Amino acid sequence: MNMRVTGLVVLVVLAVLLPYGVGEYWVGIATEAAIFAIVALGLNVLMGLGGLVSVGHAGLFATSAYATSLAQQHLDLGFATSGLFAIGVTIAVTALVAALAVRTTGMYFLMITLAVGMLVWGLSHRWSSLTGGENGSVSGVRPAGVTRYYQYYWLVLGVLVAVAVVLWYFQRSRAGMRIRGTRDSAARMTSMGYSPAAQRFVAFLASGTVTAVAGVLYAGYYPVVSPSTAHLSMSILFMLMVIAGGSSVYLGPAVGAIVLTVLRAAVSAETQRWATIMGLILVAVVLFAPDGISGTLRGRLRRRTAVPPQPAREPVAQGAR
Amino acid sequence: MSGGELLLTTFNGLSFAGLLFLVASGFTLIFSLMGVLNLAHGSFYLWGGYLGLVTLGATGSWVLALLAGALGVALGGGVLERLVFRRVRGIELSEVLLSVGISLVLADLALAQFGGDSLTIAPPAALAGSVELGGLVVPRFRLAVIVAAVLVMIGLAVLLRRTRVGAIIRAGVDDEEMLDALGVNVRRVAAAVFVLGALLAGASGVVGGVFFGVYPGADAEMLLFALVVVVVGGLGSLQGAVVGSVVVGLVYSFGVALAPDLLYFVLFGPMLLVLVLRPRGILGGRL
Numbered sequence: 001m002n003m004r005v006t007g008l009v010v011l012v013v014l015a016v017l018l019p020y021g022v023g024e025y026w027v028g029i030a031t032e033a034a035i036f037a038i039v040a041l042g043l044n045v046l047m048g049l050g051g052l053v054s055v056g057h058a059g060l061f062a063t064s065a066y067a068t069s070l071a072q073q074h075l076d077l078g079f080a081t082s083g084l085f086a087i088g089v090t091i092a093v094t095a096l097v098a099a100l101a102v103r104t105t106g107m108y109f110l111m112i113t114l115a116v117g118m119l120v121w122g123l124s125h126r127w128s129s130l131t132g133g134e135n136g137s138v139s140g141v142r143p144a145g146v147t148r149y150y151q152y153y154w155l156v157l158g159v160l161v162a163v164a165v166v167l168w169y170f171q172r173s174r175a176g177m178r179i180r181g182t183r184d185s186a187a188r189m190t191s192m193g194y195s196p197a198a199q200r201f202v203a204f205l206a207s208g209t210v211t212a213v214a215g216v217l218y219a220g221y222y223p224v225v226s227p228s229t230a231h232l233s234m235s236i237l238f239m240l241m242v243i244a245g246g247s248s249v250y251l252g253p254a255v256g257a258i259v260l261t262v263l264r265a266a267v268s269a270e271t272q273r274w275a276t277i278m279g280l281i282l283v284a285v286v287l288f289a290p291d292g293i294s295g296t297l298r299g300r301l302r303r304r305t306a307v308p309p310q311p312a313r314e315p316v317a318q319g320a321r
Numbered sequence: 322m323s324g325g326e327l328l329l330t331t332f333n334g335l336s337f338a339g340l341l342f343l344v345a346s347g348f349t350l351i352f353s354l355m356g357v358l359n360l361a362h363g364s365f366y367l368w369g370g371y372l373g374l375v376t377l378g379a380t381g382s383w384v385l386a387l388l389a390g391a392l393g394v395a396l397g398g399g400v401l402e403r404l405v406f407r408r409v410r411g412i413e414l415s416e417v418l419l420s421v422g423i424s425l426v427l428a429d430l431a432l433a434q435f436g437g438d439s440l441t442i443a444p445p446a447a448l449a450g451s452v453e454l455g456g457l458v459v460p461r462f463r464l465a466v467i468v469a470a471v472l473v474m475i476g477l478a479v480l481l482r483r484t485r486v487g488a489i490i491r492a493g494v495d496d497e498e499m500l501d502a503l504g505v506n507v508r509r510v511a512a513a514v515f516v517l518g519a520l521l522a523g524a525s526g527v528v529g530g531v532f533f534g535v536y537p538g539a540d541a542e543m544l545l546f547a548l549v550v551v552v553v554g555g556l557g558s559l560q561g562a563v564v565g566s567v568v569v570g571l572v573y574s575f576g577v578a579l580a581p582d583l584l585y586f587v588l589f590g591p592m593l594l595v596l597v598l599r600p601r602g603i604l605g606g607r608l
Contacts, residue, residue, distance in 0.1 A: 053414060055421070100596050107358045108556070108601070110417065111548050114360075115592065118545045122585040232541055236421055243418065273433065279425030286418045287408060 008251075015157055019150035028221075031153045033261035034160045035217050040241040040253035041167055042210025047239075048247035049171050050203035051183030053110050056097075056117025057238045060208050062230030063120055064090040064215025066131060069139035069225045079143040083216040090215065094208025095201075102200035105186075114232075121230040136226030139219040156217050160254075163210055168250065170206060179203045233275060237264075240278065244285045246292025255294050328457050330578045331571065336463035338570025339470030340529055344543055345550040345562045346477060347521030353557035354490055354514045356413055357406065361420040363544030364427035365519050369394045369526025370535035371435055374442050383445035391524035398519025402512050410511070424540065432537045442530035462531055469528070470566075473521070477559060490514060546573075549592045555602025564603050 015034075019027050039061060046052050067086035071077045077085060101112045124131045131137055146155050170176050178199045182189045186196040219225055228234065237260065245256020260281075267274050289296045348362045359365075373390035377383060401423060409415035443449075444462040452461045481487040489510055492500045501507050526535070529543065546569065551557075554565025568591055576587035595602060 053417075100593065103596070104601075107352075107413065107417065108552075110358065111552060111556075112596065115545065115548050115552065115589070118541070119585060119589055126582075126585060233425065236425065239418075239421075273429060275429035276426050276433075279422040279429065282422030282425065283405065283419055286415045286422065287405070290415065 012157075012161060016154065019153060024149050027150055027153050029262060029265045031149070031156050031221055032265075033258045034153070034156045035214050035221060036238070036241060036261050037254040037257035038160050038163050038214040038217070039211050039238050040245065040257040041163060041251075042207045042214065043238050044242050044247050044253040045167065045171070045179075045210065046203050046207040047242050048253070049176060049183065050179050050200060050207075052101075052105065052200060052203065053239065054113040054207070055110055055232075055235050055239055056113035056115070056120075057207075057211055058230050058232070058234035059113075059117035059120035060090055060094055060097075060211045061215045061218070061234070061238070062124060062225070062227075063093050064212040065139065065219040065225040065229055066124060066137055068141075068216050068219035069137040070130070072141050072219075073138060079141050079220060082141070086216050086219070087209065087212040090212035091205065091209055094205055094212075098201050098204035098208070102197045102204060105200075114235075117230065117235045118232060121227060121232065124227040124230045131227070134227065136224040138223070139225045140221075140223035142220045152220065156221070159213065159217060163213065164251065164254065167206075167210065171250070175199075175202055175206075233278070236282070237278065240282050240285070242292075244281065244289075244292050246295035246298075248291060249294040249298060252292055252294035256292060259293065325457070326578070329459070330574050332454075332457065332459050333463065334571035334574030335567070336466050336570075337532070337574055338566040339466040340525060340532060341546055341550050341570050342470045342562055342566035343466075343473060343521055343525035343528065345547045345554075345566055346473065346559065347518035347525075348547045349551050349554075349557055349559065349562045350477070350521075351515055351518035352551075354494055355406075355416075355511050356411070357416045357420065357515070358413075359420045359515075359518065360417060360544060361401075361424040361427060362518070362522050362547060363540035363542075364424040364431075365394050365398060365522035366526040366529060366543045367431055367535065367537075367540035368397065368427060369523030370442070370530040370539065371431055371526075372523065373527030373530060374440055374535055377442060386442070387524060387527050390527035391520050394523025394526070395516050395520035398522075399512065399516045402515045406515070407508070407512075410508075424544075428537065428540050431540075435535075437537055439534040439536035440530075441534040442527065444531045466528055466532075474559075474563060481559065486510075486513075549588065552592050552602060553595050558602070561602055 015030070018030055022030075039057065043054060043057050046054050064086045067089040068082050071082035071085045072079075075082070075085070097113070097116050101109050101116075104112065125133065128134075142152055143155075146152050171180070178189065178194055179202060182194070182196045182199040189196055189199065218229070241256040241260050242253040243256070244260060245254065246252030249255075260278075264274055264278075267277055285292065291299060344362070344366055347365075348359065351357050351359045351362070369390035372393040373386040376389035377386035380386070405419055405423065406416060409419060444460075448462040448465050450461055451458050452464060453459075454464065479487075481490060489500065489505055492505075493507055493510055497507055529535075529539070533539065550562060550565035550569050552565075553568050554561030554563070569588070572591055573584075573588060576584045580587060
């Protein structure tokens with residue numbers, strides 16, 4: 001355990017030192033990777049801990065980013081106040097979506113999140129008097145003293161570490177345990193007097209809150225929030241980060257976010273076919289590495305050190321057809 | 322809105338409902354037997370449209386275009402079922418994720434091949450123009466779509482309820498192991514249903530190309546419509562697909578006519594209402 005913490009501290013220190021080693025472009029990519037890592041960790045509260053797959057998280061992410069941008073423009077708020085406003089708005093939206101979605105599980109849950117994500121995209125696209133339509137909404141406001149690219153990177157990195165620590169304790173808290181218990185057996189939780197829907201609601205709300213934080217950071221990172229932020233492919237990217245990283249390992253989704261963000265930057269420089277590659281990665285992960293990068297690596301390590309492998313985890317979403 | 326406009330809007334809604342049913346019935350069929358939520362269904366629709374468009378351009382024959390769209394996508398769907406979906410059969414989440422991955426690839430390849438413009442498919446000469454129907458002048462093609470949807474609906478109902486194949490399909494939904502033990506090749510039945518669903522998606526792509534054109538993003542839009550239809554009607558139920566299509570088709574048609582700016586809200590209204598009142602849809606259940 002201590003060794004693990006030490007290893008993580010070393011990794012964080014290396015990440016802090018990154019701007020001294022690489023140029024502005026790659027620090028920008030790293031900033032984006034860290035923002036997506038926050039989303040992926042938040043999404044994994046729902047997917048890994050709750051066993052509920054959301055294909056609509058880009059909707060929440062974009063809600064937060066748009067709310068930040070709009071609050072800055074129309075309410076004349078600064079970074080922190082607009083951020084808090086956006087997080088509040090996103091939590092309210094999440095609560096609304098969750099109230100509907102947690103009545104179901106499995107494929108129905110997935111479909112509802114998908115539809116809501118597409119609804120947000122449609123609104124961002126069509127409601128142009130508010131959102132600016134295709135042109136997007138101006139953003140990019142950063143707090144005083146954190147305006148340079150590397151300073152903003154450090155801010156995002158700090159938030160990522162804070163989120164990772166908070167979620168670590170959240171998943172071990174009573175609330176986290178109840179969510180896990182609901183994932184493994186809703187019937188057992190019901191017989192113990194807990195409402196499965198209530199646990200799922202808490203999981204969704206926690207997940208949405210973390211996603212909202214990432215959305216605020218994203219609005220500060222990019223000069224414009226555009227409808228592509230809410231697009232289905234973005235939701236799929238988030239989901240893929242969790243799955244490719246490995247939802248059963250705590251920091252797996254963050255690993256997935258970093259790997260995929262860097263890969264996307266590298267691929268996009270070479271070809272326009274990123275969507276094809278992303279689709280093929282998704283297919284390959286599902287067929288050949290269902291535990292994701294970190295889950296598969298951990299399996300390998302365990303086998304090498306001759307510890308009997310863990311029994312296969314339950315599939316993420318238990319099917320209620 | 323005058324009486325004539327009211328009737329015309331209703332007619333347009335019903336013809337759109339016909340198209341929706343063609344798309345959603347395949348979607349719900351695949352789900353009910355195989356338990357696969359095939360999110361690549363929209364991409365099947367899109368590729369059906371493009372295949373039809375190319376064939377129409379090359380041969381000038383609408384019948385061949387419809388066949389190419391339907392059979393081409395059915396073939397592609399069969400290959401995908403064999404090579405990809407079969408490997409994770411029964412693992413719901415893996416199946417839906419695979420379909421997401423495949424839809425990304427298919428949509429992107431279509432974009433690479435056909436570009437970003439909206440291409441329109443001309444209706445067949447025999448169905449061009451309008452026809453008077455009880456004092457109402459309506460496009461022939463839209464009338465034909467309603468007729469086609471009703472025929473497909475009857476065909477599917479007969480297939481499922483009256484034939485041996487239908488009995489096997491329904492038995493497979495209820496108890497797959499038992500059916501297997503009775504000597505029925507369940508895998509083959511499942512593959513056949515998947516191909517049938519793909520065929521319907523491909524054919525509706527050609528039809529939809531006349532309605533809205535074929536363009537990148539049509540796949541996601543149609544998938545969204547199909548989702549709303551099955552959520553409203555109830556996933557895995559043929560009657561549900563009928564009810565859902567009619568509700569969504571009419572809501573969409575009146576939404577466009579009355580409040581185009583609020584279209585998205587209007588479209589999602591019935592879905593949210595159904596989710597609150599009946600989370601499994603109006604006629605939720607299995608075939």
